[in-house]
Amino acid sequence: xxxxxxxxxxxxxxxxxxxxxxxxxxxxxxxxxxxxxxxxxxxxxxxxxxxxxxxxxxxxxxxxxxxxxxxxxxxxxxxxxxxxxxxxxxxxxxxxxxxxxxxxxxxxxxxxxxxxxxxxxxxxxxxxxxxxxxxxxxxxxxxxxxxxxxxxxxxxxxxxxxxxxxxxxxxxxxxxxxxxxxxxxxxxxxxxxxxxxxxxxxxxxxxxxxxxxxxxxxxxxxxxxxxxxxxxxxxxxxxxxxxxxxxxxxxxxxxxxxxxxxxxxxxxxxxxxxxxxxxxxxxxxxxxxxxxxxxxxxxxxxxxxxxxxxxxxxxxxxxxxxxxxxxxxxxxxxxxxxxxxxxxxxxxxxxxxxxxxxxxxxxxxxxxxxxxxxxxxxxxxxxxxxxxxxxxxxxxxxxxxxxxxxxxxxxxxxxxxxxxxxxxxxxxxxxxxxxxxxxxxxxxxxxxxxxxxxxxxxxxxxxxxxxxxxxxxxxxxxxxxxxxxxxxxxxxxxxxxxxxxxxxxxxxxxxxxxxxxxxxxxxxxxxxxxxxxxxxxxxxxxxxxxxxxxxxxxxxxxxxxxxxxxxxxxxxxxxxxxx
Numbered sequence: 001x002x003x004x005x006x007x008x009x010x011x012x013x014x015x016x017x018x019x020x021x022x023x024x025x026x027x028x029x030x031x032x033x034x035x036x037x038x039x040x041x042x043x044x045x046x047x048x049x050x051x052x053x054x055x056x057x058x059x060x061x062x063x064x065x066x067x068x069x070x071x072x073x074x075x076x077x078x079x080x081x082x083x084x085x086x087x088x089x090x091x092x093x094x095x096x097x098x099x100x101x102x103x104x105x106x107x108x109x110x111x112x113x114x115x116x117x118x119x120x121x122x123x124x125x126x127x128x129x130x131x132x133x134x135x136x137x138x139x140x141x142x143x144x145x146x147x148x149x150x151x152x153x154x155x156x157x158x159x160x161x162x163x164x165x166x167x168x169x170x171x172x173x174x175x176x177x178x179x180x181x182x183x184x185x186x187x188x189x190x191x192x193x194x195x196x197x198x199x200x201x202x203x204x205x206x207x208x209x210x211x212x213x214x215x216x217x218x219x220x221x222x223x224x225x226x227x228x229x230x231x232x233x234x235x236x237x238x239x240x241x242x243x244x245x246x247x248x249x250x251x252x253x254x255x256x257x258x259x260x261x262x263x264x265x266x267x268x269x270x271x272x273x274x275x276x277x278x279x280x281x282x283x284x285x286x287x288x289x290x291x292x293x294x295x296x297x298x299x300x301x302x303x304x305x306x307x308x309x310x311x312x313x314x315x316x317x318x319x320x321x322x323x324x325x326x327x328x329x330x331x332x333x334x335x336x337x338x339x340x341x342x343x344x345x346x347x348x349x350x351x352x353x354x355x356x357x358x359x360x361x362x363x364x365x366x367x368x369x370x371x372x373x374x375x376x377x378x379x380x381x382x383x384x385x386x387x388x389x390x391x392x393x394x395x396x397x398x399x400x401x402x403x404x405x406x407x408x409x410x411x412x413x414x415x416x417x418x419x420x421x422x423x424x425x426x427x428x429x430x431x432x433x434x435x436x437x438x439x440x441x442x443x444x445x446x447x448x449x450x451x452x453x454x455x456x457x458x459x460x461x462x463x464x465x466x467x468x469x470x471x472x473x474x475x476x477x478x479x480x481x482x483x484x485x486x487x488x489x490x491x492x493x494x495x496x497x498x499x500x501x502x503x504x505x506x507x508x509x510x511x512x513x514x515x516x517x518x519x520x521x522x523x524x525x526x527x528x529x530x531x532x533x534x535x536x537x538x539x540x541x542x543x544x545x546x547x548x549x550x551x552x553x554x555x556x557x558x559x560x561x562x563x564x565x566x567x568x569x570x571x572x573x574x575x576x577x578x579x
Contacts, residue, residue: 441524491517
């Protein structure tokens, strides 16, 4: 049967699929309990073809978004002939296409008229996943077994019936009961996706679904190929450093990418990247490839549907044994956080040839995870300080950087973690959370602002794990723009001692009453700061975002210290003198 392609229906189909994954995302937000999921939305929801190819996704946290399709393909192959309506599979194993141990996925096959037509899937960062350290981040780990419970693809529901022995085996190795509840929410979101896809196929018919789905893939591929053609053919190279592997103080590793553009195809080749570490600062192929794709997507048409056709013209080469694709049984929990330096290497490579499509450097993530016992609730807790973990994004031509990007979802950093909920779900007391003056890199378009966060530690047996970067090298400026500010974390103990943890550190038994201070730096600036409108610079001084001193030194703008008014004559003279 030949189906006549209706281009309007192709467009409607693309939007319908996106609507389904958005609804799955709303379900996750409303039914999960961990603030990591229901507030920070550290999860992704998606629909996939029968063989695991991407149909559409809702990418609340971009680094997770391109990690589901490879696992879905793996499950489809591993369980071929043993996939049934009503089945549910769990998976987190980083050595079978997982991206991070804590990021646990649920997959549900979708059948229509007894034929496997697709999969619904969710993946979220779970509050605990076993291993040596509550919360999952263990800077002391040197192999995967010291990090987490490995869950290779396993069927936890078979033909609609819970396999209780398998379920109990998994959750007997996970500390917090909340994880079971959140995984049930993942299954629920998958069930919603299953229901909606069946309704969609019902409306257009199975043969029409197949034909228009294939045309949607083709249209997405053509759109991506058109974007790649806009980049001049050539070979472009960039690199970025990773500082401190968690074991060897002063250690440095280099990510090197060679980008080859030829017509409608683009290759990202990391063959010259440094070897893997002997600590937990390593990535997996899936986490690193996801970082590559999401960085490149920032440089192309944002209207391209996110499906298998979109990624067909992109090739990613990451040899096993490198820091971006560590060999079994390496520790890899830090792998997601190698995305920022990976992005920096790509930006540096492509900035000379597509200057209007790239941003300056983004602030590197530096964050912390606190665990302990909350006497007020009578329970243990795990909290990632989402409100303070990320600074500003880099500026680009025509646009300032985004202030405090947070988890890079629709809420931005300001709403990543509700202040009252933070104090409800932990024993800590929030004292301060505000934009950090002078943190943004100067430029004709400035970088995004970073933030300053302070809280007083409460509870018993508090442990704080720090992980990230950006305390050595700030976000870089482009085309004359200035660098952003550095990250830092300090612990001011009640006795007066000040502890400055390393960027990958574990501090046990933090005394109650300790003052936790975190500063997340800003993004890099773009273009000559002296070209930024003086009136705008003076306004940011008045708003407390910029100091009088930096306005003068970086922008050549003179502001009256008493009235905070712009001095136009002095500004013109200063800018002329420095030109």
